[in-house]
Amino acid sequence: MHIEQVSSSLHNILDKALNGRNISLHDGYELMEAPTESIPAICEVASKLRSRTKGQTVTYSRKVFIPLTTLCRDSCGYCTFAKPPDHPDAITLNPDEVLTIARTGEKNGCKEALFSLGERPELTHEIARKHLRQLGYETMLDYLHDMCELVLNETNLIPHINPGSLTYEEMCALRQVSPSMGMMLESSSIRLTERNGPHFGCPDKHPLVRLNTLRFAGELRVPFTTGILIGIGETRAERVDSLFDIRQLHLSYGHIQEVIVQNFRAKPNTSMFGLAELNIDEMIRTLAVARIILGPEMNLQAPPNLMPSEYGRYLKAGINDWGGVSPVTPDHINPEADWPKIRELQSVSNSMGHILRERLSVYPDYLRDSVLWLDANFQNCFADLVSPDGLISEIETVL
Numbered sequence: 001m002h003i004e005q006v007s008s009s010l011h012n013i014l015d016k017a018l019n020g021r022n023i024s025l026h027d028g029y030e031l032m033e034a035p036t037e038s039i040p041a042i043c044e045v046a047s048k049l050r051s052r053t054k055g056q057t058v059t060y061s062r063k064v065f066i067p068l069t070t071l072c073r074d075s076c077g078y079c080t081f082a083k084p085p086d087h088p089d090a091i092t093l094n095p096d097e098v099l100t101i102a103r104t105g106e107k108n109g110c111k112e113a114l115f116s117l118g119e120r121p122e123l124t125h126e127i128a129r130k131h132l133r134q135l136g137y138e139t140m141l142d143y144l145h146d147m148c149e150l151v152l153n154e155t156n157l158i159p160h161i162n163p164g165s166l167t168y169e170e171m172c173a174l175r176q177v178s179p180s181m182g183m184m185l186e187s188s189s190i191r192l193t194e195r196n197g198p199h200f201g202c203p204d205k206h207p208l209v210r211l212n213t214l215r216f217a218g219e220l221r222v223p224f225t226t227g228i229l230i231g232i233g234e235t236r237a238e239r240v241d242s243l244f245d246i247r248q249l250h251l252s253y254g255h256i257q258e259v260i261v262q263n264f265r266a267k268p269n270t271s272m273f274g275l276a277e278l279n280i281d282e283m284i285r286t287l288a289v290a291r292i293i294l295g296p297e298m299n300l301q302a303p304p305n306l307m308p309s310e311y312g313r314y315l316k317a318g319i320n321d322w323g324g325v326s327p328v329t330p331d332h333i334n335p336e337a338d339w340p341k342i343r344e345l346q347s348v349s350n351s352m353g354h355i356l357r358e359r360l361s362v363y364p365d366y367l368r369d370s371v372l373w374l375d376a377n378f379q380n381c382f383a384d385l386v387s388p389d390g391l392i393s394e395i396e397t398v399l
Contacts (some may be wrong), residue, residue, distance in 0.1 A: 064105025072118025218253025366391020
């Protein structure tokens with residue numbers, strides 16, 4: 001079905017998007033609940049919007065994953081990254097371990113050091129406080145700061161941090177050692193924090209806490225990655241609400257450099273193991289609507305390793321980025337899902353009519369305006385790494 005064949009109401013919404021006007025919240029609800037037979041037309045519009053600004057280029061970042069600590073004060077119903085304090089894998093990496101992982105990534109062509117860690121574990125777990133005392137720190141965020149500095153001083157890698165929710169002051173300090181940051185909004189539905197919800201008992205996952213962190217990033221001009229996690233019990237309308245919350249913050253500050261739409265994966269030994277996973281069609285629907293809500297300029301990402309046999313279809317729904325892909329470390333958040341080989345990613349992208357390019361953890365638009373968006377420590381760091389278009393030279397992509 002093409003745009004001319006959808007209902008008059010959907011046609012008006014899609015026409016509005018194609019003509020460069022922001023759609024309304026109600027429009028978003030209608031798109032997300034559109035009949036299945038209308039999804040190809042919605043994808044057609046999403047692809048056109050993407051191609052206006054991104055052409056047929058699809059990007060990825062070559063990263064090494066540094067799981068600084070697997071301890072966390074939250075207990076999300078789907079997470080296996082965070083470990084309980086009595087688990088043998090409840091660890092905090094020491095500086096030598098951090099540097100060993102970083103140097104391995106550097107030797108394998110990585111440019112991004114992605115630091116992931118549980119949120120504020122020292123507030124809940126004595127073992128986290130013990131780890132920090134042994135390392136000479138009081139808080140995990142102070143330790144993160146210094147490990148980013150260590151990687152900057154000892155390697156050519158660029159830190160990108162996913163530390164969870166932050167205060168204004170914490171983000172201000174971390175901005176000096178990490179030019180970009182990320183935190184998934186996941187959902188702005190307060191309902192999901194209620195008893196039996198996936199975010200029950202998770203103080204850092206309350207939507208107001210997450211949205212405040214996104215706002216601080218805007219105020220501090222931090223190029224920021226966020227996104228939604230779908231299939232965790234939210235409604236389609238709640239997905240739209242979350243995307244509009246992200247859009248509104250970006251309209252206010254211009255700082256959201258990419259938005260991820262990530263599908264839930266059911267994992268053993270979690271309370272949500274029995275929940276059915278979303279199929280590819282629901283991902284396609286959500287991605288296409290996200291592109292239309294967020295507009296042609298936004299970088300829209302979906303992880304390829306979570307739908308390994310079907311992810312090429314995402315390109316028909318308006319994405320322009322595959323996210324971080326590591327040639328050396330697993331996806332510690334989804335360890336059951338291997339990263340695709342970069343040559344495979346290139347082949348799949350080419351087969352769908354797209355050109356794969358490598359990017360840095362900071363997107364080109366933010367690199368071009370580095371005085372505005374980057375701490376003074378980073379304003380002259382990237383010129384030798386990128387081509388005039390702000391991406392890594394094409395020949396490096398195929399290594």
